[in-house]
Amino acid sequence: xxxxxxxxxxxxxxxxxxxxxxxxxxxVAERLGWRLLDSxxxxxxxxxxxxxxxxxxxxxxxxxxxxxxxxIQFRPAMDAGETRVVVNGHDATDELRTExxxxxxxxxxxxxxxxxxxxxxxxxxxxxxxxxxxxxxxxTVIFPDAAYKVFLTASAAERAKRRYKQLKExxxxxxxxxxxxxxxxxxxxxxxRAVAPLKPAEDALLVDTTGMGIDEVVAKVLAVVxx
Ligand code: C5P
Numbered sequence: 001x002x003x004x005x006x007x008x009x010x011x012x013x014x015x016x017x018x019x020x021x022x023x024x025x026x027x028v029a030e031r032l033g034w035r036l037l038d039s040x041x042x043x044x045x046x047x048x049x050x051x052x053x054x055x056x057x058x059x060x061x062x063x064x065x066x067x068x069x070x071x072i073q074f075r076p077a078m079d080a081g082e083t084r085v086v087v088n089g090h091d092a093t094d095e096l097r098t099e100x101x102x103x104x105x106x107x108x109x110x111x112x113x114x115x116x117x118x119x120x121x122x123x124x125x126x127x128x129x130x131x132x133x134x135x136x137x138x139x140t141v142i143f144p145d146a147a148y149k150v151f152l153t154a155s156a157a158e159r160a161k162r163r164y165k166q167l168k169e170x171x172x173x174x175x176x177x178x179x180x181x182x183x184x185x186x187x188x189x190x191x192x193r194a195v196a197p198l199k200p201a202e203d204a205l206l207v208d209t210t211g212m213g214i215d216e217v218v219a220k221v222l223a224v225v226x227x
Contacts, residue, residue: 005123006145009034009130011225012138015152016187016198017102018159020209020217024152025134026083027218032132032225037125038074038083039135039142040105042118044096045072045087047104052088063108067117097170099163099182106186109136110193136190139201148224151200152217154210156184 011034013025022038029036047057049070055062073086077093084093095101108114115137122142125131133142139149154162160180167174190198200206205224209217 003128005126008126008128009148009225010126010133010143010146011130011148011150011221012133012135012143012146012201012204013150013152013221014134014136014138014140014198014200014204016159016190017183018163019152019154020162020214021134021152023214024217024221025132027214028221028225029132031218031222032130034130034132035125035127036083037122037131037133037135037138039118039122039133039138040102041074041085041096042072042121043105043109043114044101045085045092046070046114046118047108048092048096048101049087050108051104052090057104057107060111060113063111064113064117067108067114072121094170097167098172099167099174099179102186103182106189110189110195112195115195136198137196139204140199141196144201149201149204150221150224151204151206153206153208156180156187158210159183 011028013021015021026036046067050057050063050066055066057063071088075084075086077084084091085096119142139146157180160176160183163183164174164176164179187198207217207220
């Protein structure tokens with residue numbers, strides 16, 4: 001049976017980097033049996049494709065063309081629960097995780113025409129039985145009609161610590177102080193930009209995850225959908 005997209009339930013999970021969005025969204029999607037949209041990966045993929053093509057990240061026209069022309073595929077990985085991101089036929093999962101890729105994504109994400117180029121792709125993820133959408137503007141711009149909205153936060157120090165642990169586990173060389181400065185710079189750019197700034201939707205449940213364990217946050221978010 002096919003459903004009109006507007007009839008498909010959506011849970012939006014927005015918040016700054018390191019707030020736990022990625023981990024929590026994946027676990028909640030798995031528990032609900034819903035699809036997952038990692039919208040940050042789209043911006044990272046476009047930034048990565050632009051870098052590979054040797055384009056100037058500040059050239060709005062080139063970035064817009066790149067956003068329209070980049071082929072992005074999400075593929076389930078051999079390790080259960082992991083998703084690989086394939087950009088123009090190349091598995092770029094590891095490159096996309098770096099803070100350099102995050103900064104490139106944040107730079108191009110401030111361009112309205114780049115954001116516009118990725119709208120249809122994001123709306124296409126809304127398929128039965130439901131969608132968990134992870135990002136910055138999921139509840140405010142892309143799925144304003146979502147029935148369930150959550151905004152995750154955590155103190156800057158805790159967010160930096162989490163990202164540090166995550167990147168270390170992936171074998172990347174980072175320092176905690178450097179990471180905290182990079183994250184703060186990226187968040188302040190994301191929150192202050194003119195289009196789709198990072199901010200909670202008016203109808204979102206705010207959850208401060210500082211000091212909370214993953215299971216506790218998952219339970220709190222699941223309770224929004226299944227009270
Ligand atoms: O969530 P993630 O850290 O992968 O996002 C990378 C960057 O992409 C963010 O810092 C933000 O600038 C941009 N982004 C966005 N809107 C989204 C998701 C990500 O602007 N919905």
